[in-house]
Amino acid sequence: MLEKALKGTPKYWILVGLLLIIIAAGVLTFLRQLQEGLGITGLGRDIPWGFYIAQFTFMVGVAASAVMVVLPYYLHDFKAFGRLVILGEMLAVSAVLVCSLFIFVDMGQPSRVLNVMLYPTLGSPMFWDMMSLMGYAGLNAVIAYVTFGAERAGVAPPKWIKPIIILSIPWAVSIHTVTAFLYAGLEARHFWMTAILAPRFLASAFASGPSLLIILALVLRKFTKFDVGDVAIGKLAQIVTYALAVSIFFFLVELFTGLYSDIPSHTAHFEYLFKGIGEHKALVNWMWTSQILAFGSLGVLLMPSARKKHGLLAVVCGLVIFAIWIEKGLGMIIAAFVPNTFHRVVEYAPTGPELTISLGVYALGALLLTVLYKIAIGVREEVES
Amino acid sequence: MEKDRRAFLKIAGVSLVGAGSTVPLLSALTRARASGDEPAAHPEVRWGMVIDTKKCLRKEGCTACSASCHWAHNVPTMPEPKRHEVKWIWKEQYEHAFTEQHHGFTNEALAGQPVTVLCNHCERPPCVRVCPTQATFKRMSDGIVAMDQHRCIGCRYCMAACPYGARSFNWSDPRPVLEASRSLRDDFPARSKGVVEKCNFCAERLAKGERPLCVEACHANGGRALAFGNLYDESSEMAKLLKRSHTIRRKPSLGTQPHVFYIV
Numbered sequence: 001m002l003e004k005a006l007k008g009t010p011k012y013w014i015l016v017g018l019l020l021i022i023i024a025a026g027v028l029t030f031l032r033q034l035q036e037g038l039g040i041t042g043l044g045r046d047i048p049w050g051f052y053i054a055q056f057t058f059m060v061g062v063a064a065s066a067v068m069v070v071l072p073y074y075l076h077d078f079k080a081f082g083r084l085v086i087l088g089e090m091l092a093v094s095a096v097l098v099c100s101l102f103i104f105v106d107m108g109q110p111s112r113v114l115n116v117m118l119y120p121t122l123g124s125p126m127f128w129d130m131m132s133l134m135g136y137a138g139l140n141a142v143i144a145y146v147t148f149g150a151e152r153a154g155v156a157p158p159k160w161i162k163p164i165i166i167l168s169i170p171w172a173v174s175i176h177t178v179t180a181f182l183y184a185g186l187e188a189r190h191f192w193m194t195a196i197l198a199p200r201f202l203a204s205a206f207a208s209g210p211s212l213l214i215i216l217a218l219v220l221r222k223f224t225k226f227d228v229g230d231v232a233i234g235k236l237a238q239i240v241t242y243a244l245a246v247s248i249f250f251f252l253v254e255l256f257t258g259l260y261s262d263i264p265s266h267t268a269h270f271e272y273l274f275k276g277i278g279e280h281k282a283l284v285n286w287m288w289t290s291q292i293l294a295f296g297s298l299g300v301l302l303m304p305s306a307r308k309k310h311g312l313l314a315v316v317c318g319l320v321i322f323a324i325w326i327e328k329g330l331g332m333i334i335a336a337f338v339p340n341t342f343h344r345v346v347e348y349a350p351t352g353p354e355l356t357i358s359l360g361v362y363a364l365g366a367l368l369l370t371v372l373y374k375i376a377i378g379v380r381e382e383v384e385s
Numbered sequence: 386m387e388k389d390r391r392a393f394l395k396i397a398g399v400s401l402v403g404a405g406s407t408v409p410l411l412s413a414l415t416r417a418r419a420s421g422d423e424p425a426a427h428p429e430v431r432w433g434m435v436i437d438t439k440k441c442l443r444k445e446g447c448t449a450c451s452a453s454c455h456w457a458h459n460v461p462t463m464p465e466p467k468r469h470e471v472k473w474i475w476k477e478q479y480e481h482a483f484t485e486q487h488h489g490f491t492n493e494a495l496a497g498q499p500v501t502v503l504c505n506h507c508e509r510p511p512c513v514r515v516c517p518t519q520a521t522f523k524r525m526s527d528g529i530v531a532m533d534q535h536r537c538i539g540c541r542y543c544m545a546a547c548p549y550g551a552r553s554f555n556w557s558d559p560r561p562v563l564e565a566s567r568s569l570r571d572d573f574p575a576r577s578k579g580v581v582e583k584c585n586f587c588a589e590r591l592a593k594g595e596r597p598l599c600v601e602a603c604h605a606n607g608g609r610a611l612a613f614g615n616l617y618d619e620s621s622e623m624a625k626l627l628k629r630s631h632t633i634r635r636k637p638s639l640g641t642q643p644h645v646f647y648i649v
């Protein structure tokens with residue numbers, strides 16, 4: 001199948017070339033980080049986790065959201081997702097690559113990362129997170145490879161793949177749950193110590209992931225002959241609407257418990273996010289932007305006519321992704337450390353090198369996705385002709 | 386398809402039962418405990434420390450404990466920015482060390498005053514609980530929370546988990562800094578970049594039957610604010626202090642059971 005990725009239009013090669021340039025910049029900066037240490041980032045003793053870990057969290061959500069197309073298609077036999085499901089699985093595989101790389105670049109001693117498996121520690125959520133992510137990538141890769149191979153050969157997929165597909169459904173839920181457990185079990189960080197963290201993660205994931213899938217499907221429709229169909233896009237838009245509504249609801253539930261109880265160690269983090277503490281208000285504008293975008297997008301998405309206008313839908317989906325990226329990719333991780341355990345306010349901002357490495361990681365994921373989608377489109381064209 | 390849905394529900398049901406059965410297992414493993422409880426069947430040795438803040442404050446500006454500790458353990462004085470600081474024992478203002486005890490009417494003798502803080506060597510250490518490689522671990526024999534710097538992958542999960550801010554990460558290589566200040570010692574391992582470190586309660590001195598250096602330095606300097614000993618040895622200096630005085634611990638409600646006690 002791989003040969004499909006080696007033949008393409010100039011536009012395809014321009015995209016690949018562009019991504020390779022960004023990846024090269026990321027790799028070079030990462031080599032510098034290896035040489036000099038994580039000191040080239042904005043992290044420090046008060047905020048030991050920042051941009052990298054936040055991106056990891058956001059992308060686990062994107063990976064898990066593939067279940068939103070796999071479940072309707074395989075469990076409910078929702079045939080309209082027939083052409084979409086492979087896009088979802090390939091997005092999941094690429095997203096897991098991005099997650100793993102963000103963990104990797106965050107390590108102080110990346111060469112020792114296999115210690116997690118050499119000395120398996122069942123009490124550490126990080127061990128389980130690694131296991132569940134690897135397992136999920138494996139499941140999706142096998143499923144995509146086998147089902148797509150069968151489609152190419154014009155035969156039904158083998159029977160043994162069915163239980164594996166069904167297993168991948170709860171597994172998708174597990175990756176984001178375990179990711180939430182990384183944070184939610186820490187008595188030192190009251191901002192994270194909330195039972196609704198995992199449900200919140202899942203709800204926002206099921207809004208942002210399918211939004212990304214809609215945009216990708218619309219891009220493919222515009223630039224290639226690959227069309228997932230209006231019904232599939234309409235259904236995905238509905239899924240985004242429901243998930244976004246639930247995500248906003250969960251957030252409000254969190255806000256009530258956090259604020260009404262009026263315990264300083266809980267309220268302080270919300271205060272930092274939405275009001276700022278003293279002159280420290282780095283995230284305030286971001287967080288309000290996120291809220292306005294989330295509520296505004298929901299308002300638009302609730303109108304069935306708006307969901308049918310694909311230009312508008314693409315824009316709204318972009319805003320949903322941005323709103324959730326701010327919430328998870330900025331606020332969620334950083335705010336837990338502000339104020340710190342001494343109730344001191346120390347702020348954090350990612351540095352240039354940190355952002356360059358992050359862009360490189362995202363570009364690497366985008367490259368894998370581009371190649372996988374290229375193969376999918378090539379094989380589909382071959383089958384259809 | 387109806388069949389597949391049923392199969393899925395079956396799997397889901399079985400998993401739920403499986404997950405449910407772990408709850409009694411977990412509660413069997415975790416003893417019911419109030420935040421101040423110590424284990425009923427106690428171990429023979431649990432090293433602990435009592436810090437008398439009143440005595441400590443009498444020696445204004447004294448840094449004997451931290452200076453000697455950092456000198457003996459190759460703890461570098463990292464250049465700016467402050468966020469790259471590495472420290473094992475240092476002073477925090479009372480309201481920042483005791484975030485739950487401070488109030489608007491704290492007496493002047495305490496409010497804003499420096500209090501010595503270090504790793505609490507908790508009986509139930511969150512850092513050990515979360516470490517994915519057991520690079521940080523609690524020694525069963527004496528309760529010291531120790532580090533294996535060669536196993537540490539530098540993920541900093543322990544720093545996120547520690548409620549006391551006791552852990553430092555090497556954001557860059559500490560050796561050049563130590564060499565530049567001519568303080569690199571060869572009788573104690575220096576760390577590499579990318580690993581976490583913290584106070585080890587002077588495990589290397591305890592092995593020789595000596596007290597931790599901070600305690601020695603405090604006494605040598607006439608402060609006598611730090612006492613060290615086995616919590617379960619009734620004859621030890623600190624067991625006596627604990628019996629005699631009212632002591633508090635940092636963030637007791639979290640149930641970590643610190644082994645560093647404070648007389649305030």
